[in-house]
Amino acid sequence: MAINLFKNANIYTPVDNGSPASGKSQSNINHFQNGAIVVENGIITEIGDIDDLIHNRGKNSKIDSHGKLKDAGKTIDCQGHCLIPGFVDPHTHICFAKLRESEFEMRLQGVPYLEILNSGGGILSSVEAVAKASEEELYVNTIKHALSAMKFGTTTLEIKSGYGLDTQNELKMLRTIDLVHKTTPLDIVATFLGAHAIPTAYKQNPDLFIKLLIDEMLPAVKAQGVATYCDVFCEKGVFSIEQGRKVLEAAIELGFKIKIHADEVNDLGGAALAAELCASSADHLLAASDENIEKMSTAGVVATLLPVTAYSLRKPYARARFMIEKNVPVALATDCNPGTSYCESMPFVIGLAVLNMNMTPAQALTAATLNAAYAIGMADRVGSLDVGKQADFLLMEGETPAMLAYHAGISPIASVFKRGEQVFIK
Ligand code: NIG
Numbered sequence: 419m420a421i422n423l424f425k426n427a428n429i430y431t432p433v434d435n436g437s438p439a440s441g442k443s444q445s446n447i448n449h450f451q452n453g454a455i456v457v458e459n460g461i462i463t464e465i466g467d468i469d470d471l472i473h474n475r476g477k478n479s480k481i482d483s484h485g486k487l488k489d490a491g492k493t494i495d496c497q498g499h500c501l502i503p504g505f506v507d508p509h510t511h512i513c514f515a516k517l518r519e520s521e522f523e524m525r526l527q528g529v530p531y532l533e534i535l536n537s538g539g540g541i542l543s544s545v546e547a548v549a550k551a552s553e554e555e556l557y558v559n560t561i562k563h564a565l566s567a568m569k570f571g572t573t574t575l576e577i578k579s580g581y582g583l584d585t586q587n588e589l590k591m592l593r594t595i596d597l598v599h600k601t602t603p604l605d606i607v608a609t610f611l612g613a614h615a616i617p618t619a620y621k622q623n624p625d626l627f628i629k630l631l632i633d634e635m636l637p638a639v640k641a642q643g644v645a646t647y648c649d650v651f652c653e654k655g656v657f658s659i660e661q662g663r664k665v666l667e668a669a670i671e672l673g674f675k676i677k678i679h680a681d682e683v684n685d686l687g688g689a690a691l692a693a694e695l696c697a698s699s700a701d702h703l704l705a706a707s708d709e710n711i712e713k714m715s716t717a718g719v720v721a722t723l724l725p726v727t728a729y730s731l732r733k734p735y736a737r738a739r740f741m742i743e744k745n746v747p748v749a750l751a752t753d754c755n756p757g758t759s760y761c762e763s764m765p766f767v768i769g770l771a772v773l774n775m776n777m778t779p780a781q782a783l784t785a786a787t788l789n790a791a792y793a794i795g796m797a798d799r800v801g802s803l804d805v806g807k808q809a810d811f812l813l814m815e816g817e818t819p820a821m822l823a824y825h826a827g828i829s830p831i832a833s834v835f836k837r838g839e840q841v842f843i844k
């Protein structure tokens with residue numbers, strides 16, 4: 419059995435009480451100034467202040483009275499560095515074939531995002547690129563972005579399909595996501611987002627596309643076992659709440675867990691639909707109403723907020739503080755995609771959340787780890803540093819997690835550990 423002792427670590431971790439952290443709990447952070455972690459076969463078996471572990475656990479501790487491992491194993495001196503859980507990025511679209519820089523220029527000149535989509539560009543141009551790309555090309559581009567995210571401290575992430583929009587290409591994307599999961603140290607959760615845009619061929623008859631999603635695509639994805647979640651983009655000119663409800667109800671019937679791209683540009687009531695269907699999360703919520711946010715609170719839906727999307731679309735940020743006041747658990751994600759948010763950096767997300775959404779560093783840390791893990795059903799394994807969870811953690815520059823927001827424009831992540839193994843060093 420491989421045993422590692424990490425010592426001299428300045429540990430900060432959210433507290434997992436068995437459900438997403440909401441309200442005041444979103445600010446609960448455990449701090450062990452002279453912290454130590456014992457890792458056995460990639461799993462945390464002891465964590466705390468080293469003196470507490472030695473004195474309170476005594477014979478049950480793998481650490482002797484001199485602070486050394488009793489059995490053979492490796493000791494890593496963290497030299498007082500700040501140690502936090504690996505980031506969980508619960509909303510990405512990194513499985514794509516081509517960037518869309520020219521569209522970014524159009525948006526800078528004032529052309530609205532939804533107008534680009536409605537004239538056949540945006541998501542639909544990514545759909546064209548995925549259809550043309552070989553599975554190998556798609557894999558190379560996806561793994562590149564996944565490994566880039568890892569260097570910024572992401573150790574677990576969600577990746578959506580949604581640039582296929584037909585059975586064959588959606589399955590191609592989901593197989594690619596599965597292969598990235600199998601060929602990197604990362605834990606990856608796959609989401610089927612067949613309802614991401616209406617394909618050009620169905621523009622005159624979107625309900626026929628809904629029928630295809632329900633009768634053919636969802637069952638095919640289920641049969642291949644390549645996605646855990648099903649997501650729908652409910653937006654003006656894309657899918658209505660009624661159409662979203664139909665797809666998500668069919669997904670629930672097949673055993674998928676669900677998420678919604680809700681109220682990103684217009685307040686259509688996506689947040690209320692998420693509450694009604696008890697979705698794991700409602701994502702975006704830039705335009706969500708007070709009333710519908712309160713419905714999410716009652717239903718226990720996680721609000722996954724994506725500040726780089728607001729930044730990049732130059733829209734007002736989602737109201738994180740209001741959501742926290744209303745006891746909605748808030749998670750943070752990159753939304754990394756070639757359109758609205760070309761960013762794989764969770765430190766940048768946290769910087770925007772603290773400085774532009776007025777979240778405290780403690781709330782943002784919980785949002786980017788524990789609540790993010792709950793949003794994708796991974797909190798039994800990751801999202802906080804607790805006995806029994808995976809040893810996924812980051813050593814970072816600075817004395818506190820506030821450094822993530824304080825030192826702007828760089829990544830303060832000095833090294834990344836996944837299941838106790840170092841997978842990145844700066
Ligand atoms: O979350 N809004 C829908 N989906 C993505 C954007 C995808 C794209 O533009 O390629 C989002 O913002």
Ligand code: FE
Nearest residue numbers: 509511679753
């Ligand atoms: Fe998205």
